[in-house]
Amino acid sequence: xxxxxxxxxxxxxxxxxxxxxxxxxxxxxxxxxxxxxxxxxxxxxxxxxxxxxxxxxxxxxxxxxxxxxxxxxxxxxxxxxxxxxxxxxxxxxxxxxxxxxxxxxxxxxxxxxxxxxxxxxxxxxxxxxxxxxxxxxxxxxxxxxxxxxxxxxxxxxxxxxxxxxxxxxxxxxxxxxxxxxxxxxxxx
Amino acid sequence: xxxxxxxxxxxxxxxxxxxxxxxxxxxxxxxxxxxxxxxxxxxxxxxxxxxxxxxxxxxxxxxxxxxxxxxxxxxxxxxxxxxxxxxxxxxxxxxxxxxxxxxxxxxxxxxxxxxxx
Numbered sequence: 141x142x143x144x145x146x147x148x149x150x151x152x153x154x155x156x157x158x159x160x161x162x163x164x165x166x167x168x169x170x171x172x173x174x175x176x177x178x179x180x181x182x183x184x185x186x187x188x189x190x191x192x193x194x195x196x197x198x199x200x201x202x203x204x205x206x207x208x209x210x211x212x213x214x215x216x217x218x219x220x221x222x223x224x225x226x227x228x229x230x231x232x233x234x235x236x237x238x239x240x241x242x243x244x245x246x247x248x249x250x251x252x253x254x255x256x257x258x259x260x261x262x263x264x265x266x267x268x269x270x271x272x273x274x275x276x277x278x279x280x281x282x283x284x285x286x287x288x289x290x291x292x293x294x295x296x297x298x299x300x301x302x303x304x305x306x307x308x309x310x311x312x313x314x315x316x317x318x319x320x321x322x323x324x325x326x327x328x
Numbered sequence: 329x330x331x332x333x334x335x336x337x338x339x340x341x342x343x344x345x346x347x348x349x350x351x352x353x354x355x356x357x358x359x360x361x362x363x364x365x366x367x368x369x370x371x372x373x374x375x376x377x378x379x380x381x382x383x384x385x386x387x388x389x390x391x392x393x394x395x396x397x398x399x400x401x402x403x404x405x406x407x408x409x410x411x412x413x414x415x416x417x418x419x420x421x422x423x424x425x426x427x428x429x430x431x432x433x434x435x436x437x438x439x440x441x442x443x444x445x
Contacts (some may be wrong), residue, residue, distance in 0.1 A: 157361070158361075161357075161358070161361065165349055165354060165357075166346055166347075166348060166349060167346075169347060169348070169349035169353075170346045170347045173347045174344060174347075179350070182347075183349070183350070183353050186349065186353070186357070187353075187356075187357050187360070190357060190361065191360070191361075194361060257339065258339065258342055258343040259343075261339055261340060261343040262343050262344075265343070265344065276340065276344065277344060280337075280340050280341045280343075280344040281344040281345070281346055281347075282346070308333070308336065308337065308340070311340070312333075312336050315336075
């Protein structure tokens with residue numbers, strides 16, 4: 141079956157979903173992890189995302205019109221994460237429990253300093269307004285381009301470009317000179 | 329883009345490196361999805377299941393009994409599921425389909441699990 145062509149049977153739908161799942165499991169998990177800050181909740185969120193995606197997969201295929209489905213998947217995770225905090229009256233955890241770089245082996249002082257800098261960046265990401273934080277996660281953890289991020293966030297390409305630019309500048313300011321972040325408003 | 333900005337973006341890319349999902353989570357999720365696709369098989373409704381109960385309910389206990397809750401379960405079910413249409417075409421009736429499915433589960437378990445241990 142050619143990519144973009146609609147599946148003609150239930151078996152083809154299942155095969156396409158399996159392909160989507162295998163291709164994007166790491167994306168959804170990474171996004172979930174950086175949203176909720178720990179592996180346990182990230183697993184929950186990832187499972188819920190794919191279960192919900194499976195329920196609406198056929199419609200999504202029809203409506204995508206051949207476009208990639210990753211933004212749609214991430215949007216599901218995004219909505220579920222919002223519900224996750226609302227239902228459980230939680231806030232994202234202030235620190236990431238152990239991102240890859242934190243558990244990476246190191247041997248020299250410069251590497252330790254580098255790790256501290258990366259940790260400062262991660263802490264800063266967690267303190268950003270929601271929309272800026274999400275845009276950064278999509279760009280840098282998932283490698284999504286502006287158009288994909290725009291689709292996932294339901295914004296225009298131009299607004300997304302501005303959002304990313306502001307998020308990076310704000311974070312750079314926070315890391316170079318740690319201050320309270322109330323001044324950096326959301327781009328809603 | 330200035331080199332400072334590029335450097336910061338490189339740091340950001342490093343800090344937000346992709347996170348691999350735990351292996352057992354991938355397997356568990358795959359198994360859940362396989363079960364869901366089995367449940368979604370509405371065509372089975374046409375097989376006059378009332379008389380002999382739903383064979384889908386036979387498969388899971390049988391699969392569990394044969395393969396246990398092992399790392400190979402998802403793979404067994406995936407392979408059994410992949411041949412569902414062939415079995416259905418060859419079956420005379422619902423009982424025959426159920427027997428063929430049980431047979432396939434056993435065969436796949438025997439074929440796959442010893443290699444994985």
